[in-house]
Amino acid sequence: MLPVEIHGVRCWVKAENLQPIGAFKIRGAWNRLSALSDEERKNGVVAVSSGNHAQGVAWAAKRLGIPAVIVMPRNAPKVKLDATRAMGAEIVLYNRPGEDRDEVAAREVGERGAVLVHAFGDPWVIEGQGSIGIEAEAQLGRAPSSFIACCGGGGLAAGLALACPKAAIHVVEPEGWDMVGQAIAKGEIVHVGEDRRLTICDALQPDATKPINLAVLKDRAETGVVVSDVDVRNAQRFAFSKLKLVVEPGGAAALAAALAGKVAIDEDTVIVLSGGNVDPDAFAQTIVGEG
Amino acid sequence: MLPVEIHGVRCWVKAENLQPIGAFKIRGAWNRLSALSDEERKNGVVAVSSGNHAQGVAWAAKRLGIPAVIVMPRNAPKVKLDATRAMGAEIVLYNRPGEDRDEVAAREVGERGAVLVHAFGDPWVIEGQGSIGIEAEAQLGRAPSSFIACCGGGGLAAGLALACPKAAIHVVEPEGWDMVGQAIAKGEIVHVGEDRRLTICDALQPDATKPINLAVLKDRAETGVVVSDVDVRNAQRFAFSKLKLVVEPGGAAALAAALAGKVAIDEDTVIVLSGGNVDPDAFAQTIVGEG
Numbered sequence: 001m002l003p004v005e006i007h008g009v010r011c012w013v014k015a016e017n018l019q020p021i022g023a024f025k026i027r028g029a030w031n032r033l034s035a036l037s038d039e040e041r042k043n044g045v046v047a048v049s050s051g052n053h054a055q056g057v058a059w060a061a062k063r064l065g066i067p068a069v070i071v072m073p074r075n076a077p078k079v080k081l082d083a084t085r086a087m088g089a090e091i092v093l094y095n096r097p098g099e100d101r102d103e104v105a106a107r108e109v110g111e112r113g114a115v116l117v118h119a120f121g122d123p124w125v126i127e128g129q130g131s132i133g134i135e136a137e138a139q140l141g142r143a144p145s146s147f148i149a150c151c152g153g154g155g156l157a158a159g160l161a162l163a164c165p166k167a168a169i170h171v172v173e174p175e176g177w178d179m180v181g182q183a184i185a186k187g188e189i190v191h192v193g194e195d196r197r198l199t200i201c202d203a204l205q206p207d208a209t210k211p212i213n214l215a216v217l218k219d220r221a222e223t224g225v226v227v228s229d230v231d232v233r234n235a236q237r238f239a240f241s242k243l244k245l246v247v248e249p250g251g252a253a254a255l256a257a258a259l260a261g262k263v264a265i266d267e268d269t270v271i272v273l274s275g276g277n278v279d280p281d282a283f284a285q286t287i288v289g290e291g
Numbered sequence: 292m293l294p295v296e297i298h299g300v301r302c303w304v305k306a307e308n309l310q311p312i313g314a315f316k317i318r319g320a321w322n323r324l325s326a327l328s329d330e331e332r333k334n335g336v337v338a339v340s341s342g343n344h345a346q347g348v349a350w351a352a353k354r355l356g357i358p359a360v361i362v363m364p365r366n367a368p369k370v371k372l373d374a375t376r377a378m379g380a381e382i383v384l385y386n387r388p389g390e391d392r393d394e395v396a397a398r399e400v401g402e403r404g405a406v407l408v409h410a411f412g413d414p415w416v417i418e419g420q421g422s423i424g425i426e427a428e429a430q431l432g433r434a435p436s437s438f439i440a441c442c443g444g445g446g447l448a449a450g451l452a453l454a455c456p457k458a459a460i461h462v463v464e465p466e467g468w469d470m471v472g473q474a475i476a477k478g479e480i481v482h483v484g485e486d487r488r489l490t491i492c493d494a495l496q497p498d499a500t501k502p503i504n505l506a507v508l509k510d511r512a513e514t515g516v517v518v519s520d521v522d523v524r525n526a527q528r529f530a531f532s533k534l535k536l537v538v539e540p541g542g543a544a545a546l547a548a549a550l551a552g553k554v555a556i557d558e559d560t561v562i563v564l565s566g567g568n569v570d571p572d573a574f575a576q577t578i579v580g581e582g
Contacts, residue, residue, distance in 0.1 A: 002309060020294070080534070237571075243309070280579050283578060
C-alpha cells in the first residue's frame with residue numbers, strides 16, 4: 001500500500017493497477033479457476049466482462065491450461081480487448097446496449113458444457129477479491145477502519161466485507177449506475193433503467209447486482225456514494241501527479257469520492273485503486289484537462 | 292519491487308517514482324540532512340538541482356526544520372519547480388546553459404554559512420541512494436545479479452555499487468551526456484562539451500561527475516550505455532501500458548536500455564525507475580506517440 005494525503009489526512013491506497021493484468025480482478029478469477037475440478041477444467045470457462053474480469057480469467061486460464069471464452073462488449077477499451085486476446089482467450093463480442101450479455105454467455109455455456117465464471121455474483125470470485133482486505137490488514141499492521149471501493153456489481157465490496165468484518169465498507173458508483181447502492185437502500189435487487197446514462201467508468205456498468213452480493217452487503221455497506229465523470233477525472237489527475245500511477249476511470253472512482261469529500265476518511269482508511277487499463281488517447285486527454 | 296517481463300525474461304523494477312517526492316533523491320537528501328549537527332542545521336543547506344534532488348532536500352529540510360535554498364535551472368519542468376516551492380524551500384533560478392550553477396551555489400553557501408548538499412558528489416548522499424540496493428536485496432531474498440540505473444553524476448550508481456558489492460552496475464546515460472561512462476573509460480573526469488545536445492532527460496545533465504563517484508565506479512561499473520530520446524519515450528510508453536506507472540524521461544532511461552537490448556538482463560536483474568515528475572503535457576504527447 002502507498003500513503004496518500006487527502007484534505008490533510010494521511011491514509012492509504014491499495015494500488016491494484018499494479019497487478020499483472022492491471023486490475024484486482026486477477027484475484028477472484030484465479031481463486032475460481034484454480035478451484036475447478038479436473039472434469040470442469042476440460043470443458044473450460046465462460047466469462048462476461050468489459051475487460052478487467054476478462055483479463056483476469058484469461059490470465060488464470062492460460063496458466064492453468066483451461067480453455068476460456070470471454071463475452072465482451074464491442075465498445076470495450078481497445079487496450080482491454082487486445083490484452084485479453086493476447087492472453088489466448090477466445091473472445092465473443094456483443095453490442096452494448098442492445099444485446100443481453102447474460103444470454104450470450106448462457107448460450108456459450110450451454111454449447112460447451114463450460115463453467116460460467118461470473119464477474120461478481122460468484123462465491124469464489126468474491127472470496128478472491130476479498131484477499132485485498134486480508135493483505136491490507138497485514139500491511140497496515142491492524143484492521144483498516146474503512147474501505148472505499150468502486151462498485152460495479154458488488155464483488156469487490158462483498159469480498160472486503162467478508163474479509164474485514166469490522167471495517168466500514170463504502171461503495172462508490174458512477175452517476176446513473178448506482179444499482180448496488182439502490183439495492184442496499186431498498187433491500188432488493190434494482191435493475192438499471194432504460195435511460196442508461198453515459199459514464200467514462202466502463203468497468204462499472206452492471207445491469208444489476210446479484211443475490212449473493214446483496215445478501216452480504218445489505219447489512220454491511222454504508223449508504224451508496226455516487227461520483228460524476230468530473231470527480232473521476234479529477235481523481236485520475238491526482239493519481240497521475242501525486243501518486244505517479246496510471247488509473248482508469250472506474251479504478252479512480254473510490255479516490256474520486258474521497259477527494260470530492262463524499263466519504264469520511266481517517267488514517268486507517270484504505271482506498272482501492274482498482275485498475276489502470278486505459279487507452280493512451282483517453283488518458284492523455286484527461287491529464288491535460290481536455291477530457 | 293514489481294516483476295516485469297522484457298524480451299521473455301522476467302526481472303524486476305524498483306519503482307522509485309512511488310516515493311513521496313516522486314523520485315529516489317529523497318533517500319540521499321534525508322541521509323545527509325538528518326546527519327547534520329545542530330550548529331550546521333541553523334545556517335541551513337544549499338542544493339543545486341534540476342528538480343528531483345531539489346524536492347528531496349526540500350522535503351527533508353521541511354521535516355527537520357532546516358532552512359533550504361535550492362539553485363534550479365529556469366527551464367526545469369514546472370512540476371518540479373512548483374513542488375519544490377510548495378515544500379517551503381527558497382528557490383534561486385539560473386539560466387541553463389550560460390550561468391555556472393556551481394558558482395551560483397557557492398555564492399549562496401558563502402553568504403549564508405550554509406552546508407552544500409551536492410546532488411551526487413557527497414558521501415552521505417551516495418550512501419542514502421545506496422539504500423535502494425539494500426532494499427532490493429531484502430525484497431528479492433538474495434543478492435541482485437545486476438542493477439540497471441540511470442546516471443546523471445553517478446550518485447545512484449555509486450550507492451548501488453557500495454551497497455551490493457557483488458552486483459554488476461550498468462550505468463545508463465542520455466546521448467551526448469555520457470560523462471560518467473566516458474570518465475570510467477578514461478579513468479579521469481570528463482566535462483561536457485560546448486555542443487550540449489538537447490535531451491528530454493532533464494534530470495540527467497551533469498557537467499561532469501565528481502572524484503568520489505569516479506573513485507567508486509571506475510572498477511565497478513560496466514561499460515557505459517547510452518540511450519536516445521526515442522529509446523526513452525518507448526520506455527515511458529511501456530511503463531504506462533504494461534506497468535501502469537508514470538515515469539519521467541530520465542527515470543525511464545534504465546528501462547529504455549533494457550528494452551532496446553543494450554544491456555543484458557536475467558531474472559535477478561533490478562531496473563531502477565528513478566522518478567516520475569513529468570509535466571502532464573509532455574507525458575500526454577509521449578503516450579499518444581507525438582513526443
